[in-house]
Amino acid sequence: MQSLSQILYWITTGMLIPVIVILLCLFIAALVTIGSFFGQFIQRMNLKTVLLKCSEKLQTTTKFDPDWIKDQKSGWSVIQSIELMSKLDWHPVRCEKVIADFEQNCIKKQELTRTMMRIGPMLGLMGTLIPMGPALLGLASGDFNSMASNMQVAFATTVVGIFIGAIGFIIQMVYQRWANEDINFLSYACELCQEGQEQ
Numbered sequence: 001m002q003s004l005s006q007i008l009y010w011i012t013t014g015m016l017i018p019v020i021v022i023l024l025c026l027f028i029a030a031l032v033t034i035g036s037f038f039g040q041f042i043q044r045m046n047l048k049t050v051l052l053k054c055s056e057k058l059q060t061t062t063k064f065d066p067d068w069i070k071d072q073k074s075g076w077s078v079i080q081s082i083e084l085m086s087k088l089d090w091h092p093v094r095c096e097k098v099i100a101d102f103e104q105n106c107i108k109k110q111e112l113t114r115t116m117m118r119i120g121p122m123l124g125l126m127g128t129l130i131p132m133g134p135a136l137l138g139l140a141s142g143d144f145n146s147m148a149s150n151m152q153v154a155f156a157t158t159v160v161g162i163f164i165g166a167i168g169f170i171i172q173m174v175y176q177r178w179a180n181e182d183i184n185f186l187s188y189a190c191e192l193c194q195e196g197q198e199q
Contacts, residue, residue: 009133016130016153023123023160026116030167033113037171044178047078051185054082058192077105078182082189090193099186106179113175116168124161128154 081102088094131150138147 012130012133015126019123019127019130020153020157023120023127023157023164026120026123026164027160029112030116030120030164033116033171034167037174041174051078051182054189055185058189077102078186081186085186085190085193090190092194095190095194099183099190102186103179103183106175106182110172110175110179113168113172116164117172118165118168120161120164120168122161124158124165127157127161130154 081098085095085098088098131154135147135150135154138144138150
């Protein structure tokens with residue numbers, strides 16, 4: 001039993017460095033994601049104006065005019081999807097495929113924030129529990145310097161893990177709301193334009 005406990009101890013202790021490295025990588029990814037998010041937020045304000053104008057025009061006419069978005073080709077996938085459906089002459093099955101592809105693309109874009117939201121706190125907890133064993137051994141042997149060092153690592157990894165999870169959670173919620181808004185708009189525009197062709 002003693003040997004098994006020793007094996008488990010060495011396994012968990014050996015996992016500390018990989019956990020810290022992954023936490024640091026996710027922390028850097030969180031900082032990059034924050035910067036990218038603010039850039040997308042500014043672009044989103046412009047996109048929202050364009051989509052609002054399109055919605056207002058579609059309320060008065062069921063004929064979609066590509067000129068409404070001709071000056072808005074900034075790489076937004078929702079604009080590209082509208083253009084593609086217009087080129088497909090709003091064919092129901094093909095438009096449904098375009099919307100499904102758009103939705104799948106939105107899910108792929110949220111993979112990093114979803115990973116941060118779920119993995120960050122887990123790694124933070126692991127980084128907290130792993131040093132606790134050596135810290136207790138240090139306390140038992142009277143080595144307070146070792147105990148303090150391990151406790152410092154434990155608390156630091158907890159804070160970093162929670163930070164990563166919080167950033168991922170907040171940005172994930174906003175990304176999901178944006179995706180839902182875009183999908184609703186694409187479905188709305190598609191149905192109106194299809195009705196206009198039937199008339």
